[in-house]
Amino acid sequence: ASNKKLLILPGDGIGPEVMREVRRVIDWMDRRRAVRFDIEEALVGGAAIDVHGVPISAETVAKAKAADAVLFGAVGGPKWDGLGFDRRPELAILTLRRELGLFANLRPATVLDPLVDASTLKPEVVRGLDIMIVRESTGGIYFGEPRGIESLPDGTKKGVNTEVYTTPEIERVARVAFELARRRQGRVCSVEKANVMESGLLWRQTVTALREREFPDVELTHMYADNCAMQLVRNPRQFDVIVTTNLFGDLLSDLASMLTGSLGMLPSATLGGLGPDGRRHALYEPIHGSAPDIAGKGVANPMAQILSFAMLLRFSFDMTEDAALIERACTNVLASGLRTADIMQPGMARVSTQVMGEAVTREL
Amino acid sequence: ASNKKLLILPGDGIGPEVMREVRRVIDWMDRRRAVRFDIEEALVGGAAIDVHGVPISAETVAKAKAADAVLFGAVGGPKWDGLGFDRRPELAILTLRRELGLFANLRPATVLDPLVDASTLKPEVVRGLDIMIVRESTGGIYFGEPRGIESLPDGTKKGVNTEVYTTPEIERVARVAFELARRRQGRVCSVEKANVMESGLLWRQTVTALREREFPDVELTHMYADNCAMQLVRNPRQFDVIVTTNLFGDLLSDLASMLTGSLGMLPSATLGGLGPDGRRHALYEPIHGSAPDIAGKGVANPMAQILSFAMLLRFSFDMTEDAALIERACTNVLASGLRTADIMQPGMARVSTQVMGEAVTREL
Ligand SMILES: CC(C)[C@H](C(=O)O)[C@@H](O)C(=O)O
Ligand SMILES: CC(C)[C@H](C(=O)O)[C@@H](O)C(=O)O
Numbered sequence: 072a073s074n075k076k077l078l079i080l081p082g083d084g085i086g087p088e089v090m091r092e093v094r095r096v097i098d099w100m101d102r103r104r105a106v107r108f109d110i111e112e113a114l115v116g117g118a119a120i121d122v123h124g125v126p127i128s129a130e131t132v133a134k135a136k137a138a139d140a141v142l143f144g145a146v147g148g149p150k151w152d153g154l155g156f157d158r159r160p161e162l163a164i165l166t167l168r169r170e171l172g173l174f175a176n177l178r179p180a181t182v183l184d185p186l187v188d189a190s191t192l193k194p195e196v197v198r199g200l201d202i203m204i205v206r207e208s209t210g211g212i213y214f215g216e217p218r219g220i221e222s223l224p225d226g227t228k229k230g231v232n233t234e235v236y237t238t239p240e241i242e243r244v245a246r247v248a249f250e251l252a253r254r255r256q257g258r259v260c261s262v263e264k265a266n267v268m269e270s271g272l273l274w275r276q277t278v279t280a281l282r283e284r285e286f287p288d289v290e291l292t293h294m295y296a297d298n299c300a301m302q303l304v305r306n307p308r309q310f311d312v313i314v315t316t317n318l319f320g321d322l323l324s325d326l327a328s329m330l331t332g333s334l335g336m337l338p339s340a341t342l343g344g345l346g347p348d349g350r351r352h353a354l355y356e357p358i359h360g361s362a363p364d365i366a367g368k369g370v371a372n373p374m375a376q377i378l379s380f381a382m383l384l385r386f387s388f389d390m391t392e393d394a395a396l397i398e399r400a401c402t403n404v405l406a407s408g409l410r411t412a413d414i415m416q417p418g419m420a421r422v423s424t425q426v427m428g429e430a431v432t433r434e435l
Numbered sequence: 436a437s438n439k440k441l442l443i444l445p446g447d448g449i450g451p452e453v454m455r456e457v458r459r460v461i462d463w464m465d466r467r468r469a470v471r472f473d474i475e476e477a478l479v480g481g482a483a484i485d486v487h488g489v490p491i492s493a494e495t496v497a498k499a500k501a502a503d504a505v506l507f508g509a510v511g512g513p514k515w516d517g518l519g520f521d522r523r524p525e526l527a528i529l530t531l532r533r534e535l536g537l538f539a540n541l542r543p544a545t546v547l548d549p550l551v552d553a554s555t556l557k558p559e560v561v562r563g564l565d566i567m568i569v570r571e572s573t574g575g576i577y578f579g580e581p582r583g584i585e586s587l588p589d590g591t592k593k594g595v596n597t598e599v600y601t602t603p604e605i606e607r608v609a610r611v612a613f614e615l616a617r618r619r620q621g622r623v624c625s626v627e628k629a630n631v632m633e634s635g636l637l638w639r640q641t642v643t644a645l646r647e648r649e650f651p652d653v654e655l656t657h658m659y660a661d662n663c664a665m666q667l668v669r670n671p672r673q674f675d676v677i678v679t680t681n682l683f684g685d686l687l688s689d690l691a692s693m694l695t696g697s698l699g700m701l702p703s704a705t706l707g708g709l710g711p712d713g714r715r716h717a718l719y720e721p722i723h724g725s726a727p728d729i730a731g732k733g734v735a736n737p738m739a740q741i742l743s744f745a746m747l748l749r750f751s752f753d754m755t756e757d758a759a760l761i762e763r764a765c766t767n768v769l770a771s772g773l774r775t776a777d778i779m780q781p782g783m784a785r786v787s788t789q790v791m792g793e794a795v796t797r798e799l
Contacts, residue, residue: 161630191560191668212576212598213631220633223601230637232598234576238591264685266525267577269584273594297689304555304668304693321628322686325661329668 074109075388078138080131082116083151083160084361085371085424086144092373092428093142093380096397099432106390111138116146116160116361127163132170136352140387141167142380143356148363164356168208171352173341174240175247176208176320177382178358180307180327180337185405189332189414197307202327203255204313205248206320208341210240211270213317234270236316241277243344248314249286258290258311262299262319274316296323303327325358334359335372335413336401338379340386353387355379365412369423372411374401377431400434438473439752442502444495446480447515447524448725449735449788450508456737456792457506457744460761463796470754475502480510480524480725491527496534500716504751505531506744507720512727528720532572535716537705538604539611540572540684541746542722544671544691544701549769553696553778561671566691567619568677569612570684572705574604575634577681598634600680605641607708612678613650622654622675626663626683638680660687667691689722698723699736699777700765702743704750717751719743729776733787736775738765741795764798 077097081087097108113119113131120126126146135141146160154160167173182190182200190197215233222228245261252259261278263271275293282291294302296319302309303323307330315323328337337359343352357375365371378401385394409430410419422430441461445451461472477483477495484490490510499505510524518524531537546554546564554561579597586592609625616623625642627635639657646655658666660683666673667687671694679687692701701723707716721739729735742765749758773794774783786794 156633156636159630165631191556191670193555193557196555215595218633220637227602228637228641229599229601230632230634231579232632232634234596234598235593237587237593264682266523267529268594268596269520269582270594270596272520273584273592277592297685300664300686300690301693304690305696306555318628318682319686321661322664322683326664326668326690329665332669 074107076137076139077108077110078134078141079110079112080115080141080143081112082144082146082163082361083118083148084145084363084366086146086361088366088369088371088424089357089373089376090142090144092424092431093376095428095432096377096380096435099435100393104393106388115143115163117148117151119163120151120154120158120160126158126160127166132166135167135171139350140383141354142383143167143354144376145357145359145361147361148366165213167354168341169214171354172209172343173352173354174207174209174344175244175342176206176324177251177340177342178204178206178320178324178328179339180204180324180331182331183336183402183405185402186331186333186336186414188416190330191332192330197330200307200330202307202310202313203251204315204320204324204327205244205251206315206324207240207244207317208320210236211317234268234316234318236270236274238273238277241274242281245278245281245314246285247342248312249282249289252289252312256311257288258292260292260294260299260310260313262294262296262313262315262323264296265293266295278314299323300326303330328358333414334375335411336374336378338375338382340379340382342386351387353383355383369425370412371424372413373424373428377401377428396435397431400431403434404430438471440501440503441472441474442498442505443474443476444479444505444507445476446508446510446527446725447482447512448509448727448730450510450725452730452733452735452788453721453737453740454506454508456788456795457740459792459796460741460744460799463799464757468757470752479507479527481512481515483527484515484518484522484524490522490524491530496530499531499535503714504747505718506747507531507718508740509721509723509725511725512730529577531718532705533578535718536573536707537716537718538571538573538708539608539706540570540688541615541704541706542568542570542684542688542692543703544568544688544695546695547700547766547769549766550695550697550700550778552780554694555696556694561694564671564694566671566674566677567615568679568684568688568691569608569615570679570688571604571608571681572684574600575681598632598680598682600634600638602637602641605638606645609642609645609678610649611706612676613646613653616653616676620675621652622656624656624658624663624674624677626658626660626677626679626687628660629657630659642678663687664690667694692722697778698739699775700738700742702739702746704743704746706750715751717747719747733789734776735788736777737788737792741765741792760799761795764795767798768794
């Protein structure tokens with residue numbers, strides 16, 4: 072097999088620490104298995120601002136485009152909080168989504184049995200939870216024009232953003248959701264505010280028509296976003312796949328993550344379309360942030376970053392077996408009683424980032 | 436004291452049933468106390484569509500404007516689901532918000548001790564919960580122009596909505612939040628997505644400046660909407676007053692309501708500005724919907740509608756004592772073990788809408 076080109080972007084805060092543990096897993100794969108990775112590393116976020124003056128350099132974007140997959144850590148921290156709207160560390164991730172056309176953000180929310188008590192929800196409500204949220208991620212109000220702040224003649228100001236969705240944009244992300252559902256429980260719930268927003272009405276109509284045309288075997292329901300927020304709290308296990316807009320997906324996927332009580336465990340993927348060369352751009356990142364408060368202390372949980380790498384193997388390289396192997400290793404390590412601080416429970420052994428990473432590699 | 440003019444709009448589904456129990460409370464007040472109400476009743480929602488062809492008639496809007504306060508039930512049902520975007524029952528409430536300038540939607544999320552187990556969250560996370568969400572309700576993406584669905588030359592379609600906020604719009608709703616905080620724990624958390632939306636950035640700047648000018652005694656923090664959705668699940672009691680946009684408020688207030696596990700208990704108020712005559716338009720409604728599935732069966736919980744009336748007394752007529760009396764009566768009835776089906780618990784007595792309403796009046 073030819074070498075896989077990986078771009079690793081550790082970023083800020085705990086990003087580099089947790090990424091180090093992924094390198095351990097990659098080394099193990101390099102040693103033991105057929106696959107080989109060509110790895111490049113680059114700066115993003117505050118780290119890139121400090122060196123290049125921008126949250127992501129054009130050169131790094133070019134490297135990301137050339138890579139088979141991008142593994143991203145986390146960005147941001149108090150040091151860069153005062154920067155203007157167009158120089159924030161978060162722009163690194165927004166730029167990559169836009170430049171690589173990463174329109175489908177996959178956000179699993181799963182509760183592993185050993186961690187069922189970590190949730191603020193009752194165990195009987197979240198045990199076995201397994202939701203996949205597909206969030207549109209290159210459109211909607213995040214990127215719509217016109218946008219900006221305008222000074223009005225009377226001395227007041229007006230802030231404007233625009234939610235725009237076209238039928239092709241809706242179709243391609245819905246298609247990802249339907250395809251995922253086929254490999255899961257076969258149910259998609261499409262979420263918008265069609266009762267107050269025309270863009271939501273178009274969303275609903277387009278998803279409905281697509282299902283009839285291409286996915287009649289998948290069950291499709293529709294839900295308003297406010298109701299979805301409620302249902303995620305009331306009975307989250309009613310959902311299989313949820314597909315929604317960029318903005319609703321931002322809130323709802325974070326809400327769903329928090330239902331698990333263990334953000335340090337959750338990976339994500341953001342996928343683009345198939346290119347002419349048959350390749351699909353893709354970026355993988357933990358859903359947790361850069362956690363500046365605990366950075367450098369060696370206490371961060373590396374699991375979400377390691378599981379992001381497992382998602383990378385599954386979605387970018389079809390290495391389902393290896394992905395499952397890593398996922399199982401993580402579950403086993405938890406079952407053996409090791410815990411980083413964020414998921415610590417009475418009676419368990421509290422370990423550092425490195426010990427956790429080593430335990431996963433050993434389990435492999 | 437002069438008579439208070441009340442407009443009662445029962446609406447659809449369980450609306451009329453639960454409103455009947457409020458009438459019991461009003462009758463009791465009429466009999467026992469100094470205050471007198473002049474009450475008018477009118478149709479809204481599906482009921483108005485059936486009779487007038489529109490979800491709310493111009494005449495009813497005029498009556499609402501002339502009233503000192505509006506008590507609203509709930510609207511909608513499967514019968515009217517197929518109607519177009521501009522004839523839905525929900526338009527009744529959107530029209531009233533716009534026509535009466537009801538810009539501040541107050542959504543309390545409180546957990547009464549007898550109902551702490553109704554939540555899907557662990558009792559230790561929600562016990563004593565008492566959040567007030569102030570949602571902007573006449574601006575933002577709900578009303579912004581341009582909006583609509585457009586057919587493009589290439590045969591695809593484009594759906595557009597616009598988020599617009601001006602500084603005066605932000606200030607007036609933030610002022611309501613700061614004033615409420617002064618009568619509570621003195622803390623306001625302002626919520627937007629200033630990291631990706633300029634309208635959110637203007638929101639943040641405007642709220643910050645207003646606090647410095649007029650409310651230096653109130654503590655102000657800022658939170659991104661996605662983080663707020665998470666924090667509401669992680670540790671909801673960290674919040675006192677939350678102020679946010681129309682769209683974020685729609686999701687976050689419903690999420691906060693569901694944390695209590697007892698939607699049938701939660702009232703809301705929507706307030707306008709002070710008019711030239713010193714009057715403030717205001718509408719009060721339970722946060723639950725019309726619940727067509729249980730309508731007409733006499734099993735709906737009338738508490739939220741009764742507590743909406745208590746809010747009406749407090750906010751429109753400054754009748755704090757009477758409001759507290761009604762609220763206490765509701766708590767006592769719960770403590771005595773009566774439950775409607777929606778909040779039924781083992782060992783409690785399951786009662787009908789009417790028995791619950793009578794119990795509250797008796798307790799008064
Ligand atoms: C960093 C920020 C711009 C981003 C977003 O709002 O999309 C983040 O919250 C996310 O969910 O990936
Ligand atoms: C009925 C609907 C238009 C309304 C809204 O979205 O504002 C409702 O969800 C609410 O929260 O009052």
